[in-house]
Amino acid sequence: MSQNIDTSQQEIHEVHIHRDDFGSKMGMWLFLFTEVLLFGGMFILYASYRFIYPNEFVLAASELDMLMGAVNTVILLTSSLTVVLGIVALQKNNKKLCMFFMWVTVVCGLLFLVNKYFEWGAKFHHGIYPKGPALQDMSEGEVMYFGLYYVMTGLHGLHIVVGLAFIGFVMWQIKKDILTSTNFQRLENAGLYWHLVDIIWIFLFPLFYLIH
Amino acid sequence: MANGTIAVPHKAAEPDFYHVRTKHTGIWAWLLTTDHKRIGLMYLSAMTFFFLSAMTLGVLMRLEMLTPGETIMSAQTYNSFFTLHGVIMIFLFIIPGVPAVFGNFILPIQLGAKDVQFPKLNLLSWYLYMIGGILALFSLFIGTGIADTGWTFYAPYSIRTTTNVSISVFAAFILGFSSILTGLNFLTTIHRLRCPGMTWFRMPLFVWSIYATSWIQVLATPVIGITLLLVILERAFGIGVFDPTLGGDPLLFQHLFWIYSHPAVYIMILPAMGVVSEIIPTFSKKPIFGYVPIAISSLGIALVGYLVWGHHMFSSGISDTSRVIFSLLTFIVALPSGIKVFNWVATLYKGSIEVTAPMLFTLLFIFIFSIGGLTGLTLGALNTDLHLTDTYYVVAHFHYVMFGGMGLIFFASMHYWFPKMYGKMYNEKVAKVSAYWIAVGFNTLYFPMFIMGYLGMPRRYYDYLPEYQIWHVISTVGSWILVSGILIMVFNLVKGIRSGKPTTANPWGGTTLEWTVPSPPPLENFDVIPTVTTGPYDHTQMQKQLREQYKQQQKAEEEKN
Numbered sequence: 001m002s003q004n005i006d007t008s009q010q011e012i013h014e015v016h017i018h019r020d021d022f023g024s025k026m027g028m029w030l031f032l033f034t035e036v037l038l039f040g041g042m043f044i045l046y047a048s049y050r051f052i053y054p055n056e057f058v059l060a061a062s063e064l065d066m067l068m069g070a071v072n073t074v075i076l077l078t079s080s081l082t083v084v085l086g087i088v089a090l091q092k093n094n095k096k097l098c099m100f101f102m103w104v105t106v107v108c109g110l111l112f113l114v115n116k117y118f119e120w121g122a123k124f125h126h127g128i129y130p131k132g133p134a135l136q137d138m139s140e141g142e143v144m145y146f147g148l149y150y151v152m153t154g155l156h157g158l159h160i161v162v163g164l165a166f167i168g169f170v171m172w173q174i175k176k177d178i179l180t181s182t183n184f185q186r187l188e189n190a191g192l193y194w195h196l197v198d199i200i201w202i203f204l205f206p207l208f209y210l211i212h
Numbered sequence: 213m214a215n216g217t218i219a220v221p222h223k224a225a226e227p228d229f230y231h232v233r234t235k236h237t238g239i240w241a242w243l244l245t246t247d248h249k250r251i252g253l254m255y256l257s258a259m260t261f262f263f264l265s266a267m268t269l270g271v272l273m274r275l276e277m278l279t280p281g282e283t284i285m286s287a288q289t290y291n292s293f294f295t296l297h298g299v300i301m302i303f304l305f306i307i308p309g310v311p312a313v314f315g316n317f318i319l320p321i322q323l324g325a326k327d328v329q330f331p332k333l334n335l336l337s338w339y340l341y342m343i344g345g346i347l348a349l350f351s352l353f354i355g356t357g358i359a360d361t362g363w364t365f366y367a368p369y370s371i372r373t374t375t376n377v378s379i380s381v382f383a384a385f386i387l388g389f390s391s392i393l394t395g396l397n398f399l400t401t402i403h404r405l406r407c408p409g410m411t412w413f414r415m416p417l418f419v420w421s422i423y424a425t426s427w428i429q430v431l432a433t434p435v436i437g438i439t440l441l442l443v444i445l446e447r448a449f450g451i452g453v454f455d456p457t458l459g460g461d462p463l464l465f466q467h468l469f470w471i472y473s474h475p476a477v478y479i480m481i482l483p484a485m486g487v488v489s490e491i492i493p494t495f496s497k498k499p500i501f502g503y504v505p506i507a508i509s510s511l512g513i514a515l516v517g518y519l520v521w522g523h524h525m526f527s528s529g530i531s532d533t534s535r536v537i538f539s540l541l542t543f544i545v546a547l548p549s550g551i552k553v554f555n556w557v558a559t560l561y562k563g564s565i566e567v568t569a570p571m572l573f574t575l576l577f578i579f580i581f582s583i584g585g586l587t588g589l590t591l592g593a594l595n596t597d598l599h600l601t602d603t604y605y606v607v608a609h610f611h612y613v614m615f616g617g618m619g620l621i622f623f624a625s626m627h628y629w630f631p632k633m634y635g636k637m638y639n640e641k642v643a644k645v646s647a648y649w650i651a652v653g654f655n656t657l658y659f660p661m662f663i664m665g666y667l668g669m670p671r672r673y674y675d676y677l678p679e680y681q682i683w684h685v686i687s688t689v690g691s692w693i694l695v696s697g698i699l700i701m702v703f704n705l706v707k708g709i710r711s712g713k714p715t716t717a718n719p720w721g722g723t724t725l726e727w728t729v730p731s732p733p734p735l736e737n738f739d740v741i742p743t744v745t746t747g748p749y750d751h752t753q754m755q756k757q758l759r760e761q762y763k764q765q766q767k768a769e770e771e772k773n
Binding site: 020022023024027030031033034035037038039040044045049053130131140141144150 | 329330333399400404405430432433434435437439441442445450451452453464467468471
């Protein structure tokens with residue numbers, strides 16, 4: 001503002017610190033709603049194109065490795081369990097055990113990404129990617145399937161990365177004793193986010209790998 | 213007493229939020245602040261800049277339309293201008309306008325809270341807003357020129373054009389993120405930070421409207437996020453989802469786009485309606501008529517507004533069944549808006565009306581918005597829409613509801629909360645003159661568009677047949693009147709900020725909580741969190757005072773006689 005008065009004599013105003021666990025959990029849930037709607041748009045597109053190209057979708061899906069998908073599903077479900085165990089461990093004031101479970105979660109997340117890397121890599125190798133050589137010979141429906149496959153699993157993979165960063169951040173805070181057995185809401189929020197990433201995969205897996 | 217509170221006198225020595233000493237000083241006291249009031253003001257200054265630049269584009273476009281053929285710009289420039297005008301006005305001014313500025317500044321105080329629920333997230337939203345805004349302007353200066361698709365980015369043209377669509381689209385994506393975080397913040401604030409005694413039906417109606425708006429922001433914006441992301445991916449990698457040459461369906465783009473962008477028009481108008489519900493009781497010195505219906509109709513608009521997106525696509529080739537259903541729902545969504553208008557007018561009835569500048573803007577709003585709303589119904593009807601679609605009639609309609617709705621109320625709130633925000637008063641006379649000036653300019657500018665649209669003038673062309681020229685000339689002259697009115701208003705407000713007369717905590721006789729704290733408020737708004745005991749528009753105290761005054765006056769007169 002235009003007026004300037006001498007403020008050096010005033011004491012520094014302590015900003016009021018407000019902690020509301022229920023409130024931050026509510027904020028997290030609202031954020032999860034937005035994530036559901038973000039993927040919701042993709043699921044609408046998937047539904048429309050599967051309706052238009054039912055046979056082509058089945059044909060294209062046979063290119064995917066069902067085993068890889070299944071392994072990734074198991075990995076993610078396990079990580080969802082360990083993240084819950086980690087939260088309970090912190091609530092019971094067992095910091096060491098909590099960190100152990102969180103590490104398992106992180107390793108699972110990384111394993112998922114490694115698998116995904118090999119899956120995508122194999123397809124690229126066969127020329128299956130947008131505007132790739134293999135797609136030139138395919139029908140429109142199959143091209144659409146792979147377009148959606150890359151966008152949806154790619155977006156999901158991005159969410160795994162964000163989730164891992166979030167978990168890494170709360171692990172650092174647990175280590176520094178910022179998050180404790182009486183103040184664990186941020187860990188729980190990270191867990192909620194991780195579950196959402198997991199749930200989205202549970203829908204992606206059958207829609208891309210299991211159709212026949 | 214406001215909201216029936218127990219008055220808590222503030223320590224006189226407590227500095228207001230401008231002068232309080234915080235951790236950071238100088239410019240950093242603004243850029244690193246988590247104070248909702250400072251963030252609101254930062255939005256305001258950024259928004260003023262964006263609004264004035266988009267307004268300039270609009271005036272130049274009107275100038276181009278003064279004569280048929282090329283007047284001052286080429287067709288390509290004209291296309292870029294209406295795109296940039298739309299993108300800036302919609303994404304940077306109309307959608308975030310009232311919630312980001314007045315929601316931030318006023319809403320926590322109206323709830324009796326010290327700040328929003330997530331102050332740091334609030335600052336992050338502002339930074340995202342700025343990044344989005346700068347990106348949108350940035351597309352002017354680099355690469356192959358500004359997007360020329362119109363603000364709707366319709367596929368497949370947005371996928372094929374060589375202009376800078378990706379940057380504009382990405383800017384809109386980031387702005388969407390900012391909007392989501394603001395909505396999320398307000399929702400949790402309203403749920404968690406209401407002061408003791410502030411039950412749901414004791415909340416001011418402005419809070420109710422922001423509540424409904426925030427739900428739309430949270431639930432609709434992600435859909436446009438993914439849609440815009442797909443346009444970028446489509447342009448970069450050729451995925452094919454919206455591209456008919458690759459088997460995609462461009463109609464799906466329109467569906468996904470309007471699933472967000474129609475509810476978005478309620479993001480624009482609902483907060484404005486909330487402000488109207490604040491201003492009218494204050495200047496009628498009466499409780500609002502139909503508090504509950506107004507509160508519920510906000511939610512009704514949010515709910516039904518979610519289901520009417522198809523009326524943007526009546527001529528796009530969707531099935532007849534869905535056109536009939538969307539048309540019916542469109543008529544239904546007009547009902548809650550009608551409920552509000554009738555309740556406002558009923559509040560005026562037998563009120564002690566004081567026509568100050570904010571009230572004048574509000575009354576103009578009711579008039580202009582009603583024209584906009586009713587012409588909307590002619591577009592919601594299937595047969596008339598086929599005649600009027602993509603003509604100037606549509607342009608006139610949405611300027612009446614957007615600018616005449618949200619825009620005028622933004623001006624009204626600027627005057628209404630001005631003393632609260634700056635602790636000073638603007639020049640009332642000049643403000644009223646500017647309001648009349650704006651009203652005359654507005655109708656001269658946009659009303660001829662209804663007529664030439666009905667006569668068949670298509671929108672988004674830089675050229676036209678000579679028989680439309682008379683309407684274009686009237687309209688262009690209107691744009692000059694409107695802009696001079698806006699400039700008078702802006703200069704008056706700026707002058708008020710610099711050298712206005714100091715004002716009191718409650719210059720208008722308002723009854724909601726923001727009028728119980730000093731102007732400008734101290735850093736944490738309240739020393740002690742207030743407790744409310746009545747609804748928000750309890751004017752009984754004020755009425756008693758007035759009655760007393762009147763009796764004393766009469767006594768004095770009798771004694772004289």
